[in-house]
Amino acid sequence: MKYRTILLFGAPGAGKGTQGKILGTIPNFFHFACGDVFRSLSAANPLARVFIEYSSRGKLVPDEPTIELWQQFIENCERTGRFHPDTDILVLDGIPRNVHQAEMLANTLDVMAIFYLHCPDFRKLVERLQRRALKENRLDDANLKVIRDRLKTYDLETKPVLNFYGRKLVHRIDSTQTPVQVLGDILGRIAKVRGIDG
Numbered sequence: 669m670k671y672r673t674i675l676l677f678g679a680p681g682a683g684k685g686t687q688g689k690i691l692g693t694i695p696n697f698f699h700f701a702c703g704d705v706f707r708s709l710s711a712a713n714p715l716a717r718v719f720i721e722y723s724s725r726g727k728l729v730p731d732e733p734t735i736e737l738w739q740q741f742i743e744n745c746e747r748t749g750r751f752h753p754d755t756d757i758l759v760l761d762g763i764p765r766n767v768h769q770a771e772m773l774a775n776t777l778d779v780m781a782i783f784y785l786h787c788p789d790f791r792k793l794v795e796r797l798q799r800r801a802l803k804e805n806r807l808d809d810a811n812l813k814v815i816r817d818r819l820k821t822y823d824l825e826t827k828p829v830l831n832f833y834g835r836k837l838v839h840r841i842d843s844t845q846t847p848v849q850v851l852g853d854i855l856g857r858i859a860k861v862r863g864i865d866g
């Protein structure tokens with residue numbers, strides 16, 4: 669059985685985490701943020717070092733350990749009763765992050781919709797990331813060069829994921845709006861997605 673899935677998509681700083689956390693509080697929605705899981709690894713885990721090595725340069729962690737971590741985390745949530753794939757919709761934030769990851773997950777995910785938090789204003793993204801650096805103590809948000817590299821990685825490697833799934837699944841949301849307006853747009857559309865509409 670494939671996991672019924674919604675993807676939160678968009679550049680670093682577009683607001684995926686903010687929206688994902690809120691959606692995850694709705695009954696029958698389960699939120700998974702890939703970056704959060706990397707950041708929660710204990711220092712003793714060798715992958716924690718790999719994560720810091722890549723994320724501090726604005727690069728993606730290699731695909732194999734990323735997908736393996738994802739699989740272990742989700743299976744653990746299933747085993748411990750936090751995630752119920754027969755009733756829950758999986759809300760993925762930050763994964764799949766390139767076409768290869770999307771291919772690796774093709775047999776696992778039934779992607780029903782993609783919410784593309786679109787932000788045409790580069791300066792706004794940078795501003796948000798720099799604000800977050802202070803609030804959440806994130807090293808990768810503090811350095812302008814790293815921010816630029818992450819936005820470049822997003823353009824080159826992550827954006828093609830939209831074409832992989834096809835435009836029909838994509839709901840474009842203006843992420844320059846306030847969080848509550850973005851949430852309103854997502855909720856207005858999510859309820860109409862076939863399979864979620866009850």
Ligand code: ADP
Pocket residue numbers: 679680681702703704706722723724726727728729730734761762763764765769808818
């Ligand atoms: P943002 O959306 O602001 O870039 P994330 O918390 O999603 O922040 O990601 C932080 C970093 O974690 C990324 O720059 C990357 O190095 C790593 N990362 C997160 N998700 C993935 C993924 N699916 N594949 C590879 N690397 C990832």
